[in-house]
Amino acid sequence: MRISELSRGSGVSLPTVKYYLREGLLPPGRAMGRNQAEYGDAHLRRLRLIRALIDVGNLSVAGVRQVLQAVDDAELPGHDLLGTAHEAVAGSPRADRSTSGWQAARAEAARIVADRGWLVHERAAALDQLADAIAALRELGQEDMLAMVDGYAEATERLAVQEVGLVLARGDRAAMVEGVVTGTVLGEAVLTALRRLAQEHTSAGLTEPG
């Protein structure tokens, strides 16, 4: 398979394919001569994964590279891959994390997790993100929204068992690795889309007739 077929087969423009090669998102093809290289099915699948992570998962090119490096690291335990995927979707923090309000929110996040008995790395990026959100809610005087935290935690805990089980049910390592990435990133897209739909349905039912 030549580069133009790779482009046509994936719907990604040829200059963009070259760009992904340059950026190291896509491994180089097998060189067959000074200006000829051979790409395989793996390249096509990889290219589709890249597009899904960027288009649906809203990952940056840098985030995608980070994830794919972890995917390609055969040594990395599956659990660490999950952490890497979570860091990549997190992106770089935009909130100010030096204020006392944030520190308090961060402590609150740690407490929520501890109360649940969840065992997570204390430097997990998701803890910081939870703190970002809690700090923002408090600063806006919307702390009553924090009443939802219990419900969220309970729901996500139940879902996580299913999600992790689904991935572990796959036989081989390679399939599990892909499952971690797609489950994390695309699963999140599915979940938030459904959340919005559920909200719209409920809001229509509770506000319109009354």
Added chain:
Amino acid sequence: MRISELSRGSGVSLPTVKYYLREGLLPPGRAMGRNQAEYGDAHLRRLRLIRALIDVGNLSVAGVRQVLQAVDDAELPGHDLLGTAHEAVAGSPRADRSTSGWQAARAEAARIVADRGWLVHERAAALDQLADAIAALRELGQEDMLAMVDGYAEATERLAVQEVGLVLARGDRAAMVEGVVTGTVLGEAVLTALRRLAQEHTSAGLTEPG
């Protein structure tokens, strides 16, 4: 309150405050002279809301403007505000929605919602986002992940009742409007952070010891 106090009080740099004024995110202060204007507490709260939507909610400046215009529209029913908030968080679509694969995914999204008995506008942005994710999962050969859809739908349905109830419990319209926006955007941040933490906990428990 002068513009520099507004800047200091919110932690937003003065040039950025001016930028938000230019962009119409922040309403102009009450003019007290040719080059003097008076800002109030409402400006400070608005500025904090803007930062939360951008930093935590990952909204674009255009998205924030869209949301705030809806917030300020006293005529708009609460339910339509929810739809506007959902459109703003959606951003502009990056996936290709003209393929037959996407059309099929879109039909599947509509079917999922219909099977649940959810009543949502058939042009809801969230339906397209759900289709984006479903199409991506299928294209990647990860359709077994769609087994999670039922669990997600059930969980989000239950949560939506609590969420909408929480907002409706607020007395006045203004507080409800703010609740819709923060609940949608910041609630999503809380939910996804907790999802990641739950996944890490579950993954550690199921993969490490075995």
Added chain:
DNA sequence: GGATAGTGGATAGTGATGCTATCCACTAGG
């Protein structure tokens, strides 16, 4: 009343990001 810090308003510049375009010497395939 004079110095100074700050103001609103306008315009231009910046850095990051994600491509897109062009050029090149070269070569596979008809």
Added chain:
DNA sequence: CCTAGTGGATAGCATCACTATCCACTATCC
């Protein structure tokens, strides 16, 4: 041999979210 296509390099572009500078002017303090 001709043409379309290749890998590789470099440069350009549009968008976004600020950031910086300049201006005439004014409130305020001494």
